[in-house]
Amino acid sequence: MRRHLFGTLCGLVFLMNFGRTVFAPLLEPLMVAFAVDKATVGVLVSLVWLGTAIPRIPMGYVLTHVSRRRAVLATGVLLSAASGLLVVANSLVVVQAGTLLLGVATGAYFVAAVPLIAELYPNAVGRNVGIHGAAAQLAAVLAPSIVIGVLFFASWRAVFALLAVAAVSFSVVLAAVVRESQTADGATPDREFLAALRSHWRLVATGLLMVGVAGFTWQGLFNFYVTYLKATKGMSASTANLLLTVVFAAGLPAFWFGGRLADRLPHVPYILAILTGFVGSVVALTRVGEPLAVLVVSVAIGYSIHSLFPALDTYVLSALPDENRDAAYASFTGLSLLVEANGTAAVGTLTEAGYGFDAVFGGLAALVGGVVLVVAALYVTGRLPSGG
Numbered sequence: 001m002r003r004h005l006f007g008t009l010c011g012l013v014f015l016m017n018f019g020r021t022v023f024a025p026l027l028e029p030l031m032v033a034f035a036v037d038k039a040t041v042g043v044l045v046s047l048v049w050l051g052t053a054i055p056r057i058p059m060g061y062v063l064t065h066v067s068r069r070r071a072v073l074a075t076g077v078l079l080s081a082a083s084g085l086l087v088v089a090n091s092l093v094v095v096q097a098g099t100l101l102l103g104v105a106t107g108a109y110f111v112a113a114v115p116l117i118a119e120l121y122p123n124a125v126g127r128n129v130g131i132h133g134a135a136a137q138l139a140a141v142l143a144p145s146i147v148i149g150v151l152f153f154a155s156w157r158a159v160f161a162l163l164a165v166a167a168v169s170f171s172v173v174l175a176a177v178v179r180e181s182q183t184a185d186g187a188t189p190d191r192e193f194l195a196a197l198r199s200h201w202r203l204v205a206t207g208l209l210m211v212g213v214a215g216f217t218w219q220g221l222f223n224f225y226v227t228y229l230k231a232t233k234g235m236s237a238s239t240a241n242l243l244l245t246v247v248f249a250a251g252l253p254a255f256w257f258g259g260r261l262a263d264r265l266p267h268v269p270y271i272l273a274i275l276t277g278f279v280g281s282v283v284a285l286t287r288v289g290e291p292l293a294v295l296v297v298s299v300a301i302g303y304s305i306h307s308l309f310p311a312l313d314t315y316v317l318s319a320l321p322d323e324n325r326d327a328a329y330a331s332f333t334g335l336s337l338l339v340e341a342n343g344t345a346a347v348g349t350l351t352e353a354g355y356g357f358d359a360v361f362g363g364l365a366a367l368v369g370g371v372v373l374v375v376a377a378l379y380v381t382g383r384l385p386s387g388g
Contacts, residue, residue, distance in 0.1 A: 001180060005174075009174075011170050011173075012072070012109070012170045013135050014138060015167050016075075017140055018139040018163065019048075020103065021139060024045065025144045027042065029156040044095065044099050049341055050341075052103045052106050056107050056334030057331055061327070068116040068326070071108070072112045072178075073174050073178055076170060078108070079163075080171055083098075083102065086099070086160040087157050107337075111330045118322075127259050128259070131259065134251075137248065137252050144245070197331055199324065206378075207316045209371060209375060210275070210315075213367050213370075216343040217282065217361075217364040220344050220364065221282065222248075224344070225240070225244045232357050250303040250306065254303045254306035255306055271311050276369075281297055281300040282365040284297045284300070347360055
């Protein structure tokens with residue numbers, strides 16, 4: 001039953017991340033369908049990520065009263081409803097509402113599902129969080145190809161129709177698994193949400209320090225990756241888009257193997273090694289110009305940043321008692337996402353102000369390097385919470 005539940009979660013997370021990443025290849029069809037400009041339709045991308053951030057901390061409170069299994073099931077139902085709304089949308093306002101709801105479903109899902117995985121596999125948190133993350137990453141890699149294939153035969157609505165059907169199917173399967181596994185659900189919700197945060201605020205702050213600046217840099221980097229490669233490396237649009245795909249594809253082995261390494265290596269030194277690799281990769285990107293060198297650096301950036309996520313989840317989750325995981329983990333992910341989401345706006349503002357991409361990315365890499373030094377100093381002086 002545990003394997004059935006975990007397998008269903010891997011299928012559902014594929015659909016969740018597909019819903020978050022499907023809008024980029026659909027922007028042009030949506031512009032044509034609703035006769036709007038790039039700025040207007042571009043709001044959709046912001047809405048889905050805003051929706052992902054909104055429910056995270058509130059969901060942590062909900063999980064003090066509702067079991068993780070039932071909460072995950074509810075997010076599958078919400079994903080089905082949001083996709084269905086997008087299928088029948090007859091105006092851009094309705095599309096925006098459906099997009100926001102879709103983002104809310106994905107954000108709430110991750111807050112409930114990742115602690116559930118830690119509950120199911122307490123002795124192999126990193127391995128299974130990594131497999132779950134690889135399933136999500138696979139959706140990001142395949143989304144453009146799936147969308148192009150569907151658009152060859154049908155309209156943009158068909159993409160969301162397929163997503164709705166798949167989400168309903170997985171929700172039905174999950175409902176059956178949840179019903180059969182209810183007796184095995186030994187987790188007792190901790191109804192003291194604020195007390196849990198007071199007990200583990202140092203761990204939440206440490207996790208936020210580790211991922212905040214790195215995630216901020218990553219958001220600004222990958223959203224401007226194609227523009228950057230075209231403007232500073234003289235690459236064509238097709239080559240730049242291919243290299244962006246390579247960055248995301250490198251996340252597949254990063255999640256798969258990175259989670260396993262997180263179970264076997266000391267957490268903080270492993271995270272510091274990942275952050276150091278990310279800093280070196282970003283700096284290298286600003287220095288190289290040959291296509292082959294950019295390809296190698298793109299792989300390094302994708303592998304290092306995507307290795308960070310299962311490593312951090314393993315560190316935070318393994319340090320928390322099961323009854324406090326929901327509140328503390330929700331706060332950690334919610335706060336970190338609020339920080340990270342501003343990276344794209346910061347890079348856009350700085351480049352519009354006349355600073356070159358290389359200078360901006362180099363400066364952000366230096367900030368991440370500063371975080372590495374601070375965390376390392378705290379670690380060697382014994383001031384960081386244990387990772388379990």
